[in-house]
Amino acid sequence: MEQTLVILKPSCVARGLMGEVIGRLEAKGLIVAGMKMMQLDEQILREHYSHLVDKPFFPSLMKSMMATPVVVMCVEGVEAVRVVRAMAGVTNGRNAALGTIRGDFSVSGQKNIVHASDSPENAVVELARFFKPEEIFSYETAAYSYCYGDDDLKD
Numbered sequence: 001m002e003q004t005l006v007i008l009k010p011s012c013v014a015r016g017l018m019g020e021v022i023g024r025l026e027a028k029g030l031i032v033a034g035m036k037m038m039q040l041d042e043q044i045l046r047e048h049y050s051h052l053v054d055k056p057f058f059p060s061l062m063k064s065m066m067a068t069p070v071v072v073m074c075v076e077g078v079e080a081v082r083v084v085r086a087m088a089g090v091t092n093g094r095n096a097a098l099g100t101i102r103g104d105f106s107v108s109g110q111k112n113i114v115h116a117s118d119s120p121e122n123a124v125v126e127l128a129r130f131f132k133p134e135e136i137f138s139y140e141t142a143a144y145s146y147c148y149g150d151d152d153l154k155d
């Protein structure tokens with residue numbers, strides 16, 4: 001199964017929305033394979049958002065991501081990267097469709113509740129950035145028997 005990185009941003013943690021977001025991921029049938037709270041610093045954020053360091057909003061993005069601890073999650077499922085991106089919605093919460101996490105809980109292009117990896121390749125790199133191998137777990141869940149049909153698992 002595919003794994004993806006989800007970060008519950010300070011806009012999620014400080015507003016008391018961690019349970020809402022984790023609940024949505026669980027209710028969808030995704031597996032939480034790793035989860036921890038951590039305080040991000042400038043070094044890890046410069047790596048994580050290296051594609052944005054030259055943008056004018058970068059200092060403000062850094063500040064917003066360090067405002068409180070975050071929760072980093074390894075979320076697993078068939079096509080988990082695509083599924084979680086769809087659940088997150090587009091970047092700006094004002095444009096995100098209702099029913100998505102950003103569409104339902106954010107009015108901001110920056111304080112948009114969650115990060116979700118945007119490709120399977122980036123997910124591998126991002127998970128390695130935030131988790132040690134022993135912090136990601138494989139355990140028995142309802143997912144195989146009750147969330148997926150045989151066809152979903154054939155690849």
Ligand code: TYD
Binds near residue numbers: 111118
């Ligand atoms: P990006 O990787 O473009 O989007 P996404 O999180 O949807 O993959 O941007 C990363 C984060 O940078 C985004 O979640 C919020 C912040 N950001 C801003 O603060 N202002 C902006 O104009 C953009 C595009 C992003």
